[in-house]
Amino acid sequence: MGDQRFKSSVEMTLKVIGGKWKLVILCHLMDGVKRFGELKRGMPDITQKMLTQQLRELEDDGIIHRNVFVQVPPKVEYSLTEYGRTMEEVLHMLADWGQKHQERVEVLT
Amino acid sequence: MGDQRFKSSVEMTLKVIGGKWKLVILCHLMDGVKRFGELKRGMPDITQKMLTQQLRELEDDGIIHRNVFVQVPPKVEYSLTEYGRTMEEVLHMLADWGQKHQERVEVLT
DNA sequence: CTGAATCCAGCAGGATACTG
DNA sequence: CAGTATCCTGCTGGATTCAG
Numbered sequence: 124m125g126d127q128r129f130k131s132s133v134e135m136t137l138k139v140i141g142g143k144w145k146l147v148i149l150c151h152l153m154d155g156v157k158r159f160g161e162l163k164r165g166m167p168d169i170t171q172k173m174l175t176q177q178l179r180e181l182e183d184d185g186i187i188h189r190n191v192f193v194q195v196p197p198k199v200e201y202s203l204t205e206y207g208r209t210m211e212e213v214l215h216m217l218a219d220w221g222q223k224h225q226e227r228v229e230v231l232t
Numbered sequence: 233m234g235d236q237r238f239k240s241s242v243e244m245t246l247k248v249i250g251g252k253w254k255l256v257i258l259c260h261l262m263d264g265v266k267r268f269g270e271l272k273r274g275m276p277d278i279t280q281k282m283l284t285q286q287l288r289e290l291e292d293d294g295i296i297h298r299n300v301f302v303q304v305p306p307k308v309e310y311s312l313t314e315y316g317r318t319m320e321e322v323l324h325m326l327a328d329w330g331q332k333h334q335e336r337v338e339v340l341t
Numbered sequence: 342c343t344g345a346a347t348c349c350a351g352c353a354g355g356a357t358a359c360t361g
Numbered sequence: 362c363a364g365t366a367t368c369c370t371g372c373t374g375g376a377t378t379c380a381g
Protein backbone atom coordinates (compact mmCIF):
# COMPACT_ATOMS: atom_id res chain seq x y z
CA MET A 124 0.00 0.00 0.00
CA GLY A 125 2.91 2.31 0.59
CA ASP A 126 4.12 1.61 -2.93
CA GLN A 127 4.56 4.45 -5.34
CA ARG A 128 1.66 3.64 -7.62
CA PHE A 129 -0.83 3.59 -4.80
CA LYS A 130 0.46 6.79 -3.26
CA SER A 131 0.39 8.78 -6.44
CA SER A 132 -3.13 7.59 -7.20
CA VAL A 133 -4.30 8.85 -3.88
CA GLU A 134 -2.52 12.15 -4.38
CA MET A 135 -4.05 12.44 -7.82
CA THR A 136 -7.54 12.25 -6.35
CA LEU A 137 -6.73 14.83 -3.73
CA LYS A 138 -5.46 17.18 -6.40
CA VAL A 139 -8.81 17.01 -8.15
CA ILE A 140 -11.09 17.33 -5.13
CA GLY A 141 -8.71 18.85 -2.60
CA GLY A 142 -9.60 22.47 -3.18
CA LYS A 143 -11.23 24.17 -0.25
CA TRP A 144 -14.66 24.23 -1.88
CA LYS A 145 -14.55 21.49 -4.48
CA LEU A 146 -16.27 18.83 -2.44
CA VAL A 147 -18.99 21.18 -1.31
CA ILE A 148 -19.65 22.26 -4.87
CA LEU A 149 -19.87 18.65 -5.94
CA CYS A 150 -22.35 17.94 -3.17
CA HIS A 151 -24.63 20.58 -4.60
CA LEU A 152 -24.27 19.42 -8.17
CA MET A 153 -25.05 15.86 -7.16
CA ASP A 154 -28.58 17.13 -6.60
CA GLY A 155 -28.82 18.17 -10.24
CA VAL A 156 -28.22 21.07 -12.58
CA LYS A 157 -27.55 24.35 -10.84
CA ARG A 158 -27.14 27.91 -11.97
CA PHE A 159 -24.23 29.99 -10.78
CA GLY A 160 -26.43 32.06 -8.51
CA GLU A 161 -28.02 29.00 -6.99
CA LEU A 162 -24.65 27.60 -6.09
CA LYS A 163 -23.61 30.89 -4.62
CA ARG A 164 -26.71 31.06 -2.48
CA GLY A 165 -26.12 27.51 -1.31
CA MET A 166 -22.65 28.47 -0.15
CA PRO A 167 -22.93 31.88 1.47
CA ASP A 168 -19.34 31.91 2.66
CA ILE A 169 -17.67 31.39 -0.69
CA THR A 170 -16.66 34.45 -2.68
CA GLN A 171 -17.61 34.90 -6.30
CA LYS A 172 -14.02 34.66 -7.32
CA MET A 173 -13.43 31.38 -5.56
CA LEU A 174 -16.63 29.87 -6.85
CA THR A 175 -15.73 30.76 -10.42
CA GLN A 176 -12.20 29.56 -9.97
CA GLN A 177 -13.04 26.22 -8.47
CA LEU A 178 -15.77 25.64 -11.02
CA ARG A 179 -13.22 26.23 -13.77
CA GLU A 180 -10.82 23.75 -12.29
CA LEU A 181 -13.50 21.12 -11.95
CA GLU A 182 -14.45 21.80 -15.53
CA ASP A 183 -10.86 21.43 -16.68
CA ASP A 184 -10.68 18.09 -14.92
CA GLY A 185 -13.78 16.94 -16.76
CA ILE A 186 -15.83 16.61 -13.60
CA ILE A 187 -18.47 19.18 -14.40
CA HIS A 188 -20.01 20.68 -17.49
CA ARG A 189 -20.56 24.38 -18.08
CA ASN A 190 -23.51 25.37 -20.18
CA VAL A 191 -23.62 29.02 -21.22
CA PHE A 192 -26.87 30.51 -22.48
CA VAL A 193 -26.07 33.44 -24.74
CA GLN A 194 -28.74 35.85 -23.63
CA VAL A 195 -29.40 38.85 -21.47
CA PRO A 196 -29.36 38.53 -18.58
CA PRO A 197 -26.62 35.89 -18.72
CA LYS A 198 -27.39 32.40 -17.58
CA VAL A 199 -24.89 29.65 -16.90
CA GLU A 200 -25.75 26.19 -15.77
CA TYR A 201 -23.42 23.74 -14.15
CA SER A 202 -23.89 20.01 -14.05
CA LEU A 203 -21.90 16.91 -13.38
CA THR A 204 -20.51 15.13 -16.38
CA GLU A 205 -21.02 11.40 -16.59
CA TYR A 206 -17.46 11.13 -15.48
CA GLY A 207 -18.10 13.47 -12.60
CA ARG A 208 -20.82 11.19 -11.38
CA THR A 209 -18.19 8.56 -10.69
CA MET A 210 -17.22 10.77 -7.76
CA GLU A 211 -20.56 10.08 -6.14
CA GLU A 212 -19.59 6.95 -4.26
CA VAL A 213 -16.35 8.56 -3.19
CA LEU A 214 -18.31 11.49 -1.84
CA HIS A 215 -20.63 9.21 0.05
CA MET A 216 -17.77 7.36 1.62
CA LEU A 217 -16.13 10.60 2.69
CA ALA A 218 -19.41 11.78 4.16
CA ASP A 219 -19.98 8.52 6.01
CA TRP A 220 -16.56 8.60 7.55
CA GLY A 221 -16.86 12.27 8.40
CA GLN A 222 -20.16 11.74 10.13
CA LYS A 223 -18.80 8.91 12.24
CA HIS A 224 -15.81 11.04 13.05
CA GLN A 225 -18.07 13.88 14.09
CA GLU A 226 -20.00 11.60 16.42
CA ARG A 227 -16.75 10.27 17.84
CA VAL A 228 -15.46 13.74 18.53
CA GLU A 229 -18.66 14.65 20.28
CA VAL A 230 -18.48 11.60 22.52
CA LEU A 231 -14.88 12.31 23.48
CA THR A 232 -15.63 15.83 24.65
CA MET B 233 -26.98 15.64 -0.83
CA GLY B 234 -26.42 19.36 -0.84
CA ASP B 235 -27.95 19.55 2.63
CA GLN B 236 -25.93 20.97 5.46
CA ARG B 237 -25.35 17.75 7.35
CA PHE B 238 -23.90 16.02 4.35
CA LYS B 239 -21.68 18.91 3.39
CA SER B 240 -20.21 19.38 6.82
CA SER B 241 -19.52 15.66 7.11
CA VAL B 242 -17.55 15.75 3.91
CA GLU B 243 -15.67 18.82 5.04
CA MET B 244 -14.91 17.16 8.34
CA THR B 245 -13.21 14.29 6.57
CA LEU B 246 -11.19 16.62 4.43
CA LYS B 247 -10.02 18.48 7.49
CA VAL B 248 -8.63 15.26 8.93
CA ILE B 249 -6.95 13.88 5.83
CA GLY B 250 -6.61 17.01 3.72
CA GLY B 251 -3.12 17.97 4.76
CA LYS B 252 -0.56 17.83 2.02
CA TRP B 253 1.05 14.67 3.33
CA LYS B 254 -1.59 13.06 5.50
CA LEU B 255 -2.83 10.58 2.95
CA VAL B 256 0.66 9.55 1.96
CA ILE B 257 1.61 9.01 5.57
CA LEU B 258 -1.47 6.89 6.08
CA CYS B 259 -0.57 4.81 3.05
CA HIS B 260 2.72 3.94 4.65
CA LEU B 261 1.24 3.17 8.03
CA MET B 262 -1.34 0.89 6.45
CA ASP B 263 1.58 -1.42 5.80
CA GLY B 264 2.30 -1.65 9.52
CA VAL B 265 4.30 -0.04 12.30
CA LYS B 266 6.94 2.39 11.11
CA ARG B 267 9.69 4.35 12.78
CA PHE B 268 10.09 8.04 12.15
CA GLY B 269 13.17 7.48 10.03
CA GLU B 270 11.47 4.84 7.95
CA LEU B 271 8.63 7.16 7.13
CA LYS B 272 11.07 9.90 6.26
CA ARG B 273 12.97 7.62 3.90
CA GLY B 274 9.71 6.54 2.28
CA MET B 275 8.86 10.17 1.57
CA PRO B 276 12.08 11.82 0.44
CA ASP B 277 10.38 15.10 -0.41
CA ILE B 278 8.81 15.78 2.96
CA THR B 279 10.76 17.87 5.45
CA GLN B 280 11.33 16.76 9.01
CA LYS B 281 9.20 19.56 10.26
CA MET B 282 6.24 18.72 8.09
CA LEU B 283 6.46 15.03 8.89
CA THR B 284 6.47 15.74 12.60
CA GLN B 285 3.68 18.26 12.28
CA GLN B 286 1.37 16.11 10.23
CA LEU B 287 2.03 13.11 12.46
CA ARG B 288 1.03 15.18 15.46
CA GLU B 289 -2.19 16.25 13.82
CA LEU B 290 -3.06 12.70 12.90
CA GLU B 291 -2.29 11.71 16.46
CA ASP B 292 -4.52 14.45 17.83
CA ASP B 293 -7.34 13.21 15.62
CA GLY B 294 -6.88 9.73 17.02
CA ILE B 295 -5.90 8.24 13.68
CA ILE B 296 -2.42 7.12 14.63
CA HIS B 297 -0.60 6.09 17.76
CA ARG B 298 2.80 7.34 18.83
CA ASN B 299 4.98 4.99 20.80
CA VAL B 300 8.06 6.55 22.35
CA PHE B 301 10.88 4.31 23.54
CA VAL B 302 12.80 6.12 26.24
CA GLN B 303 16.32 5.20 25.29
CA VAL B 304 19.42 6.42 23.57
CA PRO B 305 19.36 6.72 20.67
CA PRO B 306 15.69 7.73 20.63
CA LYS B 307 13.19 5.53 18.93
CA VAL B 308 9.63 6.41 18.09
CA GLU B 309 7.18 4.13 16.38
CA TYR B 310 4.02 5.15 14.64
CA SER B 311 1.08 2.93 13.93
CA LEU B 312 -2.56 3.22 13.00
CA THR B 313 -5.04 3.10 15.83
CA GLU B 314 -8.00 0.81 15.45
CA TYR B 315 -9.94 3.90 14.60
CA GLY B 316 -7.36 4.90 12.05
CA ARG B 317 -7.84 1.62 10.28
CA THR B 318 -11.37 2.69 9.43
CA MET B 319 -9.73 5.02 6.97
CA GLU B 320 -8.49 2.06 4.98
CA GLU B 321 -11.50 1.61 2.76
CA VAL B 322 -11.67 5.34 2.20
CA LEU B 323 -8.06 5.29 1.14
CA HIS B 324 -8.69 2.44 -1.25
CA MET B 325 -11.60 4.22 -2.83
CA LEU B 326 -9.55 7.37 -3.29
CA ALA B 327 -6.76 5.34 -4.83
CA ASP B 328 -9.12 3.52 -7.18
CA TRP B 329 -10.64 6.72 -8.40
CA GLY B 330 -7.27 8.38 -8.74
CA GLN B 331 -5.92 5.52 -10.80
CA LYS B 332 -8.86 5.60 -13.17
CA HIS B 333 -8.47 9.35 -13.42
CA GLN B 334 -4.81 8.96 -14.22
CA GLU B 335 -5.60 6.52 -17.01
CA ARG B 336 -8.26 8.84 -18.33
CA VAL B 337 -5.88 11.76 -18.41
CA GLU B 338 -3.32 9.71 -20.28
CA VAL B 339 -5.86 8.70 -22.90
CA LEU B 340 -6.98 12.27 -23.45
CA THR B 341 -3.48 13.53 -24.17
C1' DC C 342 17.66 9.44 15.88
C1' DT C 343 13.87 12.28 16.61
C1' DG C 344 12.27 16.53 17.04
C1' DA C 345 11.77 21.67 18.70
C1' DA C 346 12.40 26.39 17.27
C1' DT C 347 13.03 30.07 13.94
C1' DC C 348 12.67 32.46 10.02
C1' DC C 349 10.76 33.09 5.51
C1' DA C 350 8.65 32.53 0.76
C1' DG C 351 4.85 31.40 -2.06
C1' DC C 352 0.48 31.00 -3.08
C1' DA C 353 -4.26 29.84 -1.98
C1' DG C 354 -7.76 32.36 -0.89
C1' DG C 355 -10.42 36.91 0.48
C1' DA C 356 -12.17 41.96 -0.28
C1' DT C 357 -13.46 45.15 -3.43
C1' DA C 358 -14.52 47.34 -7.64
C1' DC C 359 -15.63 47.12 -12.41
C1' DT C 360 -18.06 45.02 -16.89
C1' DG C 361 -20.90 42.84 -20.89
C1' DC D 362 -26.49 37.59 -13.69
C1' DA D 363 -22.16 35.95 -14.06
C1' DG D 364 -18.36 36.96 -14.38
C1' DT D 365 -13.19 39.57 -14.78
C1' DA D 366 -9.41 42.41 -12.67
C1' DT D 367 -6.67 43.99 -8.78
C1' DC D 368 -4.85 44.09 -4.71
C1' DC D 369 -3.75 42.16 -0.40
C1' DT D 370 -3.59 38.97 3.67
C1' DG D 371 -2.75 34.86 6.03
C1' DC D 372 -1.34 30.46 6.49
C1' DT D 373 0.74 26.39 4.78
C1' DG D 374 4.67 24.53 4.14
C1' DG D 375 10.12 24.84 3.23
C1' DA D 376 15.11 25.73 4.89
C1' DT D 377 17.99 25.86 8.50
C1' DT D 378 19.68 25.50 12.98
C1' DC D 379 19.80 23.80 17.62
C1' DA D 380 18.87 20.03 21.30
C1' DG D 381 18.11 15.73 24.29
